[in-house]
Amino acid sequence: MGHTTTSTTVPRRFLRRRPKKEKVPAGIFKTFSSSDEENNKVMDELLLSSKLKRVDSATGSVSNSPRALQPIQIEKVQKTPYVVLPANEKFSKFRTRSRVAVDIGGTLIKVVYSSVCEDEDLPEDATTRIFKYDDGKKILVNFKKFTQMDEFIEFLQNNWLDRTPEDVIHCTGGGSYKFAEIIRKELGVKIQRTDEMRSLIYGSNFLLNNNVDESFTYHHDAIGINKFQYRPIAQDLIYPFLLVNIGTGISILKVDSPDSYERVGGSSMGGGTFMGLGSMLTPAKTFDELLELANRGDHRNVDKLVCDIYGGAYDELNLKADLIAGSLAKCSTYGGATSKNHKAEDIAKSLLLMISNNIGQMAMLYGTRYNLRRIYFGGYFIRQDPITMRTLTFAINFWSKGQTDALFLKHEGYLGAMGSFLDEDGKLEE
Numbered sequence: 001m002g003h004t005t006t007s008t009t010v011p012r013r014f015l016r017r018r019p020k021k022e023k024v025p026a027g028i029f030k031t032f033s034s035s036d037e038e039n040n041k042v043m044d045e046l047l048l049s050s051k052l053k054r055v056d057s058a059t060g061s062v063s064n065s066p067r068a069l070q071p072i073q074i075e076k077v078q079k080t081p082y083v084v085l086p087a088n089e090k091f092s093k094f095r096t097r098s099r100v101a102v103d104i105g106g107t108l109i110k111v112v113y114s115s116v117c118e119d120e121d122l123p124e125d126a127t128t129r130i131f132k133y134d135d136g137k138k139i140l141v142n143f144k145k146f147t148q149m150d151e152f153i154e155f156l157q158n159n160w161l162d163r164t165p166e167d168v169i170h171c172t173g174g175g176s177y178k179f180a181e182i183i184r185k186e187l188g189v190k191i192q193r194t195d196e197m198r199s200l201i202y203g204s205n206f207l208l209n210n211n212v213d214e215s216f217t218y219h220h221d222a223i224g225i226n227k228f229q230y231r232p233i234a235q236d237l238i239y240p241f242l243l244v245n246i247g248t249g250i251s252i253l254k255v256d257s258p259d260s261y262e263r264v265g266g267s268s269m270g271g272g273t274f275m276g277l278g279s280m281l282t283p284a285k286t287f288d289e290l291l292e293l294a295n296r297g298d299h300r301n302v303d304k305l306v307c308d309i310y311g312g313a314y315d316e317l318n319l320k321a322d323l324i325a326g327s328l329a330k331c332s333t334y335g336g337a338t339s340k341n342h343k344a345e346d347i348a349k350s351l352l353l354m355i356s357n358n359i360g361q362m363a364m365l366y367g368t369r370y371n372l373r374r375i376y377f378g379g380y381f382i383r384q385d386p387i388t389m390r391t392l393t394f395a396i397n398f399w400s401k402g403q404t405d406a407l408f409l410k411h412e413g414y415l416g417a418m419g420s421f422l423d424e425d426g427k428l429e430e
C-alpha cells in the first residue's frame with residue numbers, strides 16, 4: 001500500500017496517497033478494477049477530458065477554454081471519478097473520522113466514503129484553493145458499487161477499520177430497511193436512514209453545485225471530444241428541474257429547491273426490466289455482457305420499422321422510414337409467420353432502445369406538463385452508454401422540437417448515496 005506515517009487518527013485504509021507516477025488514486029480503493037468495467041473506456045476518456053466545450057445550462061453561452069480542474073489524466077481513468085470536498089468547517093471532521101454512506105437499491109449497492117488525500121496535485125489557483133486545508137490535505141469522496149450484499153459487508157469490514165459502535169453508517173434505498181439488522185450485526189455500527197427521494201435531490205444538488213463539470217449533454221453525431229459538452233449552471237439558476245432516476249424502476253421528480261420536491265411520476269419499465277428481459281432472451285450473464293451485446297446488435301432485424309409497414313416514411317405524421325414502429329415485432333410467429341433464429345445482440349439492442357425510448361418520451365411528457373426545460377437523468381442504468389444516452393437525447397429533442405436538453409451526470413448512479421452521505425443529523429430521514 002505504501003502509506004507513510006501520519007499524525008492524525010485517520011484510518012490507514014481510508015487514507016489515500018497516490019503513487020508518484022499515477023494521477024488516479026490506486027491501491028485498495030481503486031474503484032473500477034474489474035474487466036467488465038472497461039467497456040466504455042473510450043467514452044470515459046472523452047467525457048473526463050478537461051478540454052470539452054462548456055455550454056452554460058441556463059444562458060446557453062459557450063466557453064471554449066474550460067479550467068482543467070479534474071486532476072484525472074486521460075490515459076488512466078476511473079469510471080466514477082472521486083470528488084474533492086470543499087475545505088470547510090462542515091467537512092473538516094472527515095479528516096479524522098471517515099464518513100460512509102450506502103444506497104441499497106433493488107439491484108445495486110452503492111457506497112460513498114470519504115478519504116484523506118495528502119498529495120499536492122490540484123493546480124494552484126483561486127478556485128482549487130477552496131478544496132485544500134492549510135496543511136495541503138484534501139478530503140475526497142469515493143464511489144464504489146457492489147452487486148452482492150456480502151461483498152459490500154466484507155469491503156467495509158476490511159477497510160473501515162477505525163469504526164466503533166458509536167459510528168454511524170448513513171443508509172438510503174429500500175435495503176436500508178430490509179438489510180438494517182444485517183448491517184448492524186456485521187459492522188457493529190449504528191444506522192442513520194435517509195429518505196430515498198430526498199437523498200437523490202440532496203445528492204444532485206451537491207454535485208451540481210460543487211463538482212465542476214458534473215453535468216453534460218451527449219451529441220452522438222459529433223466527433224471525438226465534441227460528443228460531450230459540459231453543462232455547468234449557476235447555483236441560483238439550478239431550480240426548478242426534472243430528475244428522472246433510472247434504477248431498477250423509475251422515479252420522476254419535479255424539484256423546486258433542495259427542500260421542496262414532488263414525485264410526479266414513475267414507471268416499472270426501468271433498468272430491472274432491461275436486465276430481466278435480457279437474461280430471459282439472450283445468453284448474457286451480466287448487465288455488462290448485455291450492454292456489450294446491445295452495442296453490437298442491429299435492432300432492425302427484430303423491430304418492425306415504419307418502412308416495414310408503409311414501404312417508406314409516413315410523411316403526413318413526420319414519421320421517418322427508419323423509426324421503430326413496433327419493438328421486437330419481427331420476432332412474432334403468430335399468424336403463420338415463419339420462426340427465425342434471431343441474434344442475441346439484435347434482441348439486446350432492441351430491448352435497450354425500447355426501454356430508453358420509452359423513458360425519454362415519458363421524461364419529456366412530464367417536463368412539458370410541468371414546464372421544466374432542464375431534465376437530468378440519474379441512476380445506474382445509464383452507465384454513460386452511447387446507445388442509452390443517444391436514445392434519451394433523441395427522444396427529448398424530438399418531442400421538445402429541440403427546446404429541451406437531456407442532461408446527464410458523471411455520478412449518475414450515486415445521487416442517493418451522495419445525498420445520504422451529506423445528511424448531517426438525520427434531517428433527511430422522512
Ligand SMILES: Nc1ncnc2c1ncn2[C@@H]1O[C@H](COP(=O)(O)OP(=O)(O)O)[C@@H](O)[C@H]1O
Pocket residue numbers: 104105106107108109110147173246247248249270271272273274275287288378379380381382383413
Ligand atoms: N453491473 C451492473 N449490475 C447490475 N445492474 C447494473 C449494472 N450496471 C448498471 N446496471 C443497471 O442499473 C440498474 C440499477 O440502477 P440503480 O440506480 O443502482 O438502481 P437500484 O437503486 O434500484 O439498485 C440495474 O437495473 C441495471 O439496469
Ligand SMILES: CC(C)(COP(=O)(O)O)[C@@H](O)C(=O)NCCC(=O)O
Pocket residue numbers: 104105106107173174246247248249250251265266267268
Ligand atoms: C420503488 C422505487 C422507488 C425503488 O427505487 P429503485 O431501487 O428502483 O432505485 C422505484 O423502483 C420506483 O419508483 N418504481 C416505479 C414505481 C411506479 O410505478 O411508480
